[in-house]
Amino acid sequence: MSVLSNWFQNRIPISGNQLKELTNEPVPNHLKRWWFCLGGTPAYLFVVQIITGILLAFYYEPSTGTAYQSIDYITNKANYGWYLRSVHKWAATLMIASVILHQMRVYFTGGYRAPRELNWMVGMCLLICTLMTGFTGYSLVYEQLSYWGATVAANITDTVPVIGGFLKKMLIAGDAYNEKTLSRFFILHGAVLPAVMVMLLGIHITLIRLQGITEFKFPDEENDKKTHFSFFPDHLYTELIIGLVLMILLSALATIFPASLGPVADPTVTPEVIKPEWFFYVTFRWLKLFSGSVAVLSMGLIVFTMFVWPFIDAWVRRRWPASEFSVWLGIIAVISIIGLTVWEAAVAH
Numbered sequence: 001m002s003v004l005s006n007w008f009q010n011r012i013p014i015s016g017n018q019l020k021e022l023t024n025e026p027v028p029n030h031l032k033r034w035w036f037c038l039g040g041t042p043a044y045l046f047v048v049q050i051i052t053g054i055l056l057a058f059y060y061e062p063s064t065g066t067a068y069q070s071i072d073y074i075t076n077k078a079n080y081g082w083y084l085r086s087v088h089k090w091a092a093t094l095m096i097a098s099v100i101l102h103q104m105r106v107y108f109t110g111g112y113r114a115p116r117e118l119n120w121m122v123g124m125c126l127l128i129c130t131l132m133t134g135f136t137g138y139s140l141v142y143e144q145l146s147y148w149g150a151t152v153a154a155n156i157t158d159t160v161p162v163i164g165g166f167l168k169k170m171l172i173a174g175d176a177y178n179e180k181t182l183s184r185f186f187i188l189h190g191a192v193l194p195a196v197m198v199m200l201l202g203i204h205i206t207l208i209r210l211q212g213i214t215e216f217k218f219p220d221e222e223n224d225k226k227t228h229f230s231f232f233p234d235h236l237y238t239e240l241i242i243g244l245v246l247m248i249l250l251s252a253l254a255t256i257f258p259a260s261l262g263p264v265a266d267p268t269v270t271p272e273v274i275k276p277e278w279f280f281y282v283t284f285r286w287l288k289l290f291s292g293s294v295a296v297l298s299m300g301l302i303v304f305t306m307f308v309w310p311f312i313d314a315w316v317r318r319r320w321p322a323s324e325f326s327v328w329l330g331i332i333a334v335i336s337i338i339g340l341t342v343w344e345a346a347v348a349h
Helices: 001-012 017-024 038-055 069-075 079-106 118-137 143-157 164-172 181-211 231-256 280-290 292-307 309-319 324-347
Strands: 026-028 228-230
Touching: 001 309, 026 231, 038 079, 038 181, 038 231, 069 079, 069 164, 079 118, 079 231, 079 280, 079 324, 118 143, 118 292, 118 309, 143 164, 164 181, 164 309, 228 231, 280 292, 280 309, 280 324
Parallel strands: none
Antiparallel strands: 026 228
16 A cells, blocks of 8 residues: 555655645635535536536437427436436526525625635626526527527627627527527537636636635624634535535425426417526516617626626725615615516516
8 A cells, every 4th residue: 555655646746734735724604604605506506417418418419300309308208317307407597596696695795805806707707607508508408489589599699789790690600590500509508618617617716715715704703712614524514415405405396396398499480478598587678678789788788897896896995985885786786686587577478
């Protein structure tokens, strides 16, 4: 064993103490509260998505002539195919929800402020990639609503000034939905977006390790002499518990509410009501409230403002140190998002 240990030591010159110091970072006490551990939740669900996605890809055929039939085979004939597809669907739903909640938690606790502005922007990129992954995954089913949802999304993209036409062609591989569109979605969903997300996650975690976690102290902790606890095993146990609870929840949702399959896409028949997945309800409702160009440009401005918000907030705080402007703006934004989402959800399917 000593010979084998020396062999590895010569090739990987890291001692046990160095490895312990690298991985066992002291963690602030506030992370004992599970809602501050939302950052690990989407990472866990991302792993679930990769595993179930690979298994589903063995049967999926990304073409207009075979996509729906392959999904039907997975759902109704392949052993446990319905379960894997349902877990994949619900994990996507929970992942998107947890990323949104994590971003909201960071916003309302001021975790985006200096020196963490860049990590906030990385988080915004992860949020957009997560939403795009959900959109492309939904479009792969090639049922009626997913086909027309993708068509509407492509037409909306086309209204973006200057680069709209180029973005539309990049998204659907042409000027209109065609036989190459599904393979384009499949590559984006299964390769490009996950690879970008892995890279962004690496940057995100690296910045957290370099800058440390934003520390908060609650009234019940004022008398605590120990302000930190060990990542391993204490915090790891918390993350493992969350992971186990999520796995039970995913299995329950997949069993009780399995993924369904609507009618096959028909390019000649436009549905009376076209609805995207729930995470795009707010966008869809916004587009209905305003004209095309105004809606697209205003949404672009909102997204850009979210990206650079740490710098806007810093400017506001320099001039009005006691201002609660960020908090009130965030409350208004959350109420608006919930209101528009519920409004769109209330529209008959």
